[in-house]
Amino acid sequence: MGNRLYVGNLSFNTTQASIESAFAAAGEVREVAMPTDRETGQPRGFAFVTMGNAQAATAAISQLNGLMLDGRSIKVNEAQERPQRGGYGGGGGGRY
Secondary structure: OOOEEEEEOOOOOOOHHHHHHHHHOOOOEEEEEOOEOOOOOOEOOOEEEEEOOHHHHHHHHHHHOOOEEOOEEOEEEEOOOOOOOOOOOOOOOOOO
8 A cells, every 4th residue: 555645525625734634643744735726726625645654544544534524524545546548539430
């Protein structure tokens, strides 16, 4: 298991500081990344948390998955790497 966690179902009022505070109970937090919408700058409702080691990541999942944070029950699991996108455009086939 890696150290990087996906945190979903976040309230739009949740801050990086509140996420870091909640996860610090499980171990060292190295980084909190909260993606924002390009156009509005608003948080997108999820974050990535990098814990200090795999044991802290495992502890965070077991302690925090389902926890109420800012009025929402958050989902915490191991972050999955994005699949590589091919350079091919999706296009419809031609008609015969």
